[in-house]
Amino acid sequence: EDQVTQSPEALRLQEGESSSLNCSYTVSGLRGLFWYRQDPGKGPEFLFTLYSAGEEKEKERLKATLTKKESFLHITAPKPEDSATYLCAVQARGAQKLVFGQGTRLTINP
């Protein structure tokens, strides 16, 4: 069964303090790995798609990377508006369904 585990569950940083969020996955052949951002009371918002090990994607202060077993979401010099829950999901080859992790709740203090 496809599984996604995210760590840590919660992370509190000071503004400007860089860090990384982890997404470990087991899947029967990876088609794609996806990162979403979810603000309180809102639906998830798509950020990135990664397809193969070694691939990287960037958007503003966020950079996502992928290996054969895990993905990292690096956040550089974060601002309070980066506070949100970040969700990771995988899609197996031959499947349409996305399997989500439980998310990492990120808080950036000013």
Added chain:
Amino acid sequence: EAGVVQSPRYKIIEKKQPVAFWCNPISGHNTLYWYRQNLGQGPELLIRYENEEAVDDSQLPKDRFSAERLKGVDSTLKIQPAELGDSAVYLCASSRPGTANTGELFFGEGSRLTVL
């Protein structure tokens, strides 16, 4: 472009009562999804539609849950009767044709259900 619209945003009901949620996807998006998100967890797929056809309903508890997507646009998700464990946020999402492998889903704000 208008986003995915869901209603109601909040619903509180007694157990054993029925409840229905409505979703209007983004115009032109042929694929529609219903997800359930429990507190502190990621979304879990309940059902996926391609146009008006339910192509994946393997995770839908069919004894009490039903869904329909008439004319391949709006969709309704119904629970009857509701149980305490059904308390969750029900999220509707849609995606553009040909983007099934990109993971780019557009989610609504969700309908938060509380069953007392």
